[in-house]
Amino acid sequence: MRVALFITCVNDALFPGTGRATVTLLERLGVQVDFPAGQSCCGQIQYNTGYRHETEPLLRRFARVFAPYEYVVTPSGSCAAMVRENYPRLGERAVAEGRGGELAELAAEAVPKVRELTEFLVDVLGVTDVGAYFPHSVAYHPTCHSLRVLRVGDRPLRLLRAVEGLELRELAGAQECCGFGGTFAVKNAAVSSAMGADKVADAVATGAEVLCAADNSCLTHIGGTIARTGRGPRVMHLAEILARTEADAPSRTAEGFRR
Amino acid sequence: MSRTDLGMPAFPRAAERATRDQRLRGNLRHATHTIRAKRATAVAELDDWQRLRAAGAAVKNRTLRHLDHYLLQAEAAVTEAGGTVHWAADAAEANRIVAGLVKRTGEREVVKVKSMATQETGLNAALEAEGIRAYETDLAELIVQLGHDRPSHILVPAIHRNRGEIRDIFRREMAAWGRPAPEALGDDPAELAEAARLHLREKFLRAKVGVSGANFLVAETGTLVVLESEGNGRMCLTLPDTLISVVGIEKIVPTWRDLEVFLQLLPRSSTAERMNPYTTTWTGTTDGDGPRAFHLVLLDNGRTDALADTVGRQALRCIRCSACLNVCPVYERAGGHAYGSAYPGPIGAILTPQLRGVTDPLDASLPYASSLCGACYEVCPVAIDIPEVLVHLRERVVEGGRVTRHGARVTIKPAKGHAAERAAMRAARWTFDHPRALRAGERLASRTRRLHPSRLRVLPGPARAWSDSRDLPAVPPEPFRDWWARHRAAKGERE
Amino acid sequence: MSGGRDVVLGRIRRALADVPAAERPEDVAVPRDYRTTHTDDDPARALDLLAARLADYRARVHRCGEQEIPRRVAELLAERGSRAVVVPGGLPSAWLSRAEGVEVVTDDPGLTHARLDGVRSVVTGCALAIAETGTLVLDASPDQGSRRISLIPDHHVCVVRAPAQVVASVPLALPRLDPARPLTWISGPSATSDIELDRVEGVHGPRVLDVIIATTDG
Incomplete structure (x- = not known):
C-alpha cells in the first residue's frame, strides 16, 4: 500500500506538529508513509474566493505529485473536501468552456485516492483504537466540511472514545460553523467574530481542557479567538491526541498560540 | 426590486451593525433555534425525505429546462378556465399591469396575501403612487407595514421583532389604519393574533380586490396553489370580486401529481408542520364561489437572466420555504435587512445577485455573505447547492465576463476593490x-x-x-x- | 401585453440554448421512488392516525357512528352557544334535525359577507381526509358549499365519513381530487407562527374546528 501524506500548506507552514503527529500515528499503525516534496496547496482559498482559474495549476500539480500513490491521506477535512468536491467541478467547467477534458481526467484520477485522516484510519485501516493515551477531558468540534461535504459522521468520535484516559465532553451546537470560512473571516469580520465567540462560549461551557478538531484552519479561528480573550480550552488537532501514547512525556507542542 | 433597497450599504457594514444590536441578536437566535429543532423533527418523520428531495429537484429541473413549453401550457389552461393571463418582463411592467387592473375596477384599496413576488417588485409603493392603498394581511407583514419597517425573513417577515415590540407597534399604529388595538393589549402571542383578527376583519369583508402570489402553478390544469396558516389568504383569495395573482415564471410545476412531492416538502421545511393549516387551490373562476374575475401576472424580472446561467439556474428551483435562513449562522447574526432585498439569507445571497446583477456594491457583496458551511444546502428541500452557486457568483464578481442582463448577453468588468x-x-x-x-x-x-x-x-x-x-x-x-x-x-x- | 409575452418567451428560449433541441420535457427523468404512503393498509389504523394527527394540531375530534351525527352536531352547536348556523345547500338535512332553537342559514350567493360574519357556526361535509397530515379537503360540492362559509364563521363542524372518505397520504389524496374545483385543505384551526416562530392557534379562519369522524354503519 503506497500512502502519501498531503500535509496541506497551512499545516506545513504553521502547524508542523500536526504533520509530525500524523506521521507518528500512521507509522505506529504500520503504514509506510511518504511525503512527496512537490506538493503544495489544494487551492481551496483561491477557489472559494472566486479565483477558479488560479486553482487549476494546483489541481494539475496535485494530480501529478500524487499519481504514484494508492492513497493520499490528509489531516484536513476542508482540503480533502476541496479535492473531492471541487476538483471534479473544475474539470466539468473546463469541459463546458470548451477547454478540453484534461482537468476532468486529472480530477478523476486524484479524487478516489484522497482520504481525510479519520476516514483512512476507520475505513482503510479498519481501526478505531489506535493505542493512544491522553488523560484529559476533550470536546470535539466536527468542522463543516468534514461534517457536510465529506460526511465523516462519527468516525472521529469513535476514535476519540477509544483513547485511553480521555474523557469526551459533548459540545453544544457542535454542528454550527465556527465562523472561519477562509476569506469570510476577513471580508465579514464582524459576523465571523460573532460566530467564533459563540463557538468559544459553547466550548468553555463544556469545561473540557482541550477542544479538538480534524482541521487546523477552523482551530486557527477558534484558537485565535480564545488567545485574544484569554478564556477557553486549549485547541489541538485530533491527530496530536491520537499520536500520544503512555510513553510520551507530557509535553506541549511547540507551535500554536502564545498564551 | 423595491426602491427602498437601493443605496443600502454593502453586506459587511450592515451586518456589522446588526451584530452589535443585542436585542436583534436575541430575537433572531430565539426564533431560528426554535424552528430548527422543529423542522428536524418534522422531516425525520418521513423516512423517504431524501427521495422526495431528489424528486422535488428533478421536477423543477424538468420545468426549468422546458419553461417556455410549460408557461404556454399554463397560459392556455388558465385562459380556458376563465382567467386572464398577463406577462411582465420586469417589476415596472408588473406593477403597471396590476395598477391598471385595480383602477379598472374603480376601487382604491386592495387586500394582499403575503407574496414574495410583489415584495420584490415593490408593488405597494407603486400602487400608493397611483392612489391605491394596499393592506397587508399576513400577521408578520401587518407588523412590518404598521411599523414602517422592512421584511427580514421570507416566511416570517417580522422575525426581527419580539412580542413586546409587536405589542407596542399595534398599540401605536393600528388606529391610523383602521380599528385600533384593544385597550390594555398585552404581549401574549394569542392576544396579539386576536388584535390582528379584529383589526383586519372589516377590511376583508369590504374588499373588492385581492392581490396574491402563488406557491405553485400547475401547467397541465392551470391551477394556482397558495399555502398559508392564518386564513388571511383564504379571505383574500375568496371574498373579493377580483383576484390578481403575481407569480414568478419559475413557480410552475408540470402536473397535478407533482404537488404530491411539494405538498410534503414545503410545509415541513417551512413552518415545520406536517401540513400548514390552509391550502387553497383554484383554477380560473368558479360560478357562485369566489372572485368573478381572475388575473394571472407572470413575472420575469431577472429570472430569465438566472436561467441563462447553467450553474446559477438551480436557484430558480427555490420554493421559498426559508429553511436555509433558519439554519444559517450568518443570517442568525446579520439579520435579514443586511441582505438588502426581499430575499434574505443564503437563498437571497444567490438569488439577488442573479436577479439584479452584481454591479451595485451591495449586490456584489452578497456572494461573500457566507462561510460556506453548507448547512443551507443540507436542509434545502429542492437540493439547491447554495455554496456552489455562491462560489460561482464570487467568480463573476472578481473576474467579470459574459453574463445575461435583461435578456441580452453582455460582458461585465470585474468588480472594483478586488x-x-x-x-x-x-x-x-x-x-x-x-x-x-x-x-x-x-x-x-x-x-x-x-x-x-x-x-x-x-x-x-x-x-x-x-x-x-x-x-x-x-x-x-x-x-x-x-x-x-x-x-x-x-x-x-x-x- | 403581448409585448411582455414575446419578450419573456424570447428570453427563455435564448437562456435555454444549452438544452438540446431534441430534448422533450419527459426526457428529464423524475425519480418517483418516494413512498406512496407512510402508513400501512389497515383502515382502522388510518382512522386512528387521522384522529391523532387532527388532534395534534388542536382540532377537536369526535368519533361516532353515522346515526349519531345529528346528536353530535346539536351538542357541538350548543356547546359554543351558537344561535345561528350556516349550512351548504346539499348538507344531509338529518344532520341538523336535533339542533333545536338554532337558526339555519343556507349558503347562497345572495348571502352577504357581513351577514355571514354574524353567524357563529358552520356545518359541512368534506371531499376527503388525509390521515398522515391530519388534513380535511373541501371541494365545494353540495354538502360543503362555497369556500367562504367554512371561513368566516368562528366555529367549523366538519363531518368525515369513514372509511370511505379517509386516505392515508397526500399522494393518495391528489388523484381523488378534481383540480377544476376550488379546493380548501384544512389542517387544524387557523394558526400563525409569526410571533417569534412560535405556533399559536386562532387567527382569521375558524378558531374552533370540530371534526366528527362518523363510521358508516354496518
Missing part, C-alpha cells in the same frame, strides 16, 4: 506552484520568528479585520517539510 486580492491570489498560486519558493518563504518566516511581535495584535491592510478580534498563531521553528527531511534521513539510517 485588485489587491487578485494580485495576492495570483502570487499565492505562483508560490504554491513553485515549492522551492514556498519552502524558502516558510524557512524565512521560521528563522525570523524571534523578530515577530510576541502577539500579533494589529495586522496591516485587510488582515486587520482578522486581528481586531483574533490572534494569529506563532510561526513554528521549522516548517513540516524540514522536519520530514530529517525524519526520513534518520529513518533511512535506522533501516
Whole structure:
C-alpha cells in the first residue's frame, strides 16, 4: 500500500506538529508513509474566493505529485473536501468552456485516492483504537466540511472514545460553523467574530481542557479567538491526541498560540 | 426590486451593525433555534425525505429546462378556465399591469396575501403612487407595514421583532389604519393574533380586490396553489370580486401529481408542520364561489437572466420555504435587512445577485455573505447547492465576463476593490506552484520568528479585520517539510 | 401585453440554448421512488392516525357512528352557544334535525359577507381526509358549499365519513381530487407562527374546528 501524506500548506507552514503527529500515528499503525516534496496547496482559498482559474495549476500539480500513490491521506477535512468536491467541478467547467477534458481526467484520477485522516484510519485501516493515551477531558468540534461535504459522521468520535484516559465532553451546537470560512473571516469580520465567540462560549461551557478538531484552519479561528480573550480550552488537532501514547512525556507542542 | 433597497450599504457594514444590536441578536437566535429543532423533527418523520428531495429537484429541473413549453401550457389552461393571463418582463411592467387592473375596477384599496413576488417588485409603493392603498394581511407583514419597517425573513417577515415590540407597534399604529388595538393589549402571542383578527376583519369583508402570489402553478390544469396558516389568504383569495395573482415564471410545476412531492416538502421545511393549516387551490373562476374575475401576472424580472446561467439556474428551483435562513449562522447574526432585498439569507445571497446583477456594491457583496458551511444546502428541500452557486457568483464578481442582463448577453468588468486580492491570489498560486519558493518563504518566516511581535495584535491592510478580534498563531521553528527531511534521513539510517 | 409575452418567451428560449433541441420535457427523468404512503393498509389504523394527527394540531375530534351525527352536531352547536348556523345547500338535512332553537342559514350567493360574519357556526361535509397530515379537503360540492362559509364563521363542524372518505397520504389524496374545483385543505384551526416562530392557534379562519369522524354503519 503506497500512502502519501498531503500535509496541506497551512499545516506545513504553521502547524508542523500536526504533520509530525500524523506521521507518528500512521507509522505506529504500520503504514509506510511518504511525503512527496512537490506538493503544495489544494487551492481551496483561491477557489472559494472566486479565483477558479488560479486553482487549476494546483489541481494539475496535485494530480501529478500524487499519481504514484494508492492513497493520499490528509489531516484536513476542508482540503480533502476541496479535492473531492471541487476538483471534479473544475474539470466539468473546463469541459463546458470548451477547454478540453484534461482537468476532468486529472480530477478523476486524484479524487478516489484522497482520504481525510479519520476516514483512512476507520475505513482503510479498519481501526478505531489506535493505542493512544491522553488523560484529559476533550470536546470535539466536527468542522463543516468534514461534517457536510465529506460526511465523516462519527468516525472521529469513535476514535476519540477509544483513547485511553480521555474523557469526551459533548459540545453544544457542535454542528454550527465556527465562523472561519477562509476569506469570510476577513471580508465579514464582524459576523465571523460573532460566530467564533459563540463557538468559544459553547466550548468553555463544556469545561473540557482541550477542544479538538480534524482541521487546523477552523482551530486557527477558534484558537485565535480564545488567545485574544484569554478564556477557553486549549485547541489541538485530533491527530496530536491520537499520536500520544503512555510513553510520551507530557509535553506541549511547540507551535500554536502564545498564551 | 423595491426602491427602498437601493443605496443600502454593502453586506459587511450592515451586518456589522446588526451584530452589535443585542436585542436583534436575541430575537433572531430565539426564533431560528426554535424552528430548527422543529423542522428536524418534522422531516425525520418521513423516512423517504431524501427521495422526495431528489424528486422535488428533478421536477423543477424538468420545468426549468422546458419553461417556455410549460408557461404556454399554463397560459392556455388558465385562459380556458376563465382567467386572464398577463406577462411582465420586469417589476415596472408588473406593477403597471396590476395598477391598471385595480383602477379598472374603480376601487382604491386592495387586500394582499403575503407574496414574495410583489415584495420584490415593490408593488405597494407603486400602487400608493397611483392612489391605491394596499393592506397587508399576513400577521408578520401587518407588523412590518404598521411599523414602517422592512421584511427580514421570507416566511416570517417580522422575525426581527419580539412580542413586546409587536405589542407596542399595534398599540401605536393600528388606529391610523383602521380599528385600533384593544385597550390594555398585552404581549401574549394569542392576544396579539386576536388584535390582528379584529383589526383586519372589516377590511376583508369590504374588499373588492385581492392581490396574491402563488406557491405553485400547475401547467397541465392551470391551477394556482397558495399555502398559508392564518386564513388571511383564504379571505383574500375568496371574498373579493377580483383576484390578481403575481407569480414568478419559475413557480410552475408540470402536473397535478407533482404537488404530491411539494405538498410534503414545503410545509415541513417551512413552518415545520406536517401540513400548514390552509391550502387553497383554484383554477380560473368558479360560478357562485369566489372572485368573478381572475388575473394571472407572470413575472420575469431577472429570472430569465438566472436561467441563462447553467450553474446559477438551480436557484430558480427555490420554493421559498426559508429553511436555509433558519439554519444559517450568518443570517442568525446579520439579520435579514443586511441582505438588502426581499430575499434574505443564503437563498437571497444567490438569488439577488442573479436577479439584479452584481454591479451595485451591495449586490456584489452578497456572494461573500457566507462561510460556506453548507448547512443551507443540507436542509434545502429542492437540493439547491447554495455554496456552489455562491462560489460561482464570487467568480463573476472578481473576474467579470459574459453574463445575461435583461435578456441580452453582455460582458461585465470585474468588480472594483478586488485588485489587491487578485494580485495576492495570483502570487499565492505562483508560490504554491513553485515549492522551492514556498519552502524558502516558510524557512524565512521560521528563522525570523524571534523578530515577530510576541502577539500579533494589529495586522496591516485587510488582515486587520482578522486581528481586531483574533490572534494569529506563532510561526513554528521549522516548517513540516524540514522536519520530514530529517525524519526520513534518520529513518533511512535506522533501516 | 403581448409585448411582455414575446419578450419573456424570447428570453427563455435564448437562456435555454444549452438544452438540446431534441430534448422533450419527459426526457428529464423524475425519480418517483418516494413512498406512496407512510402508513400501512389497515383502515382502522388510518382512522386512528387521522384522529391523532387532527388532534395534534388542536382540532377537536369526535368519533361516532353515522346515526349519531345529528346528536353530535346539536351538542357541538350548543356547546359554543351558537344561535345561528350556516349550512351548504346539499348538507344531509338529518344532520341538523336535533339542533333545536338554532337558526339555519343556507349558503347562497345572495348571502352577504357581513351577514355571514354574524353567524357563529358552520356545518359541512368534506371531499376527503388525509390521515398522515391530519388534513380535511373541501371541494365545494353540495354538502360543503362555497369556500367562504367554512371561513368566516368562528366555529367549523366538519363531518368525515369513514372509511370511505379517509386516505392515508397526500399522494393518495391528489388523484381523488378534481383540480377544476376550488379546493380548501384544512389542517387544524387557523394558526400563525409569526410571533417569534412560535405556533399559536386562532387567527382569521375558524378558531374552533370540530371534526366528527362518523363510521358508516354496518
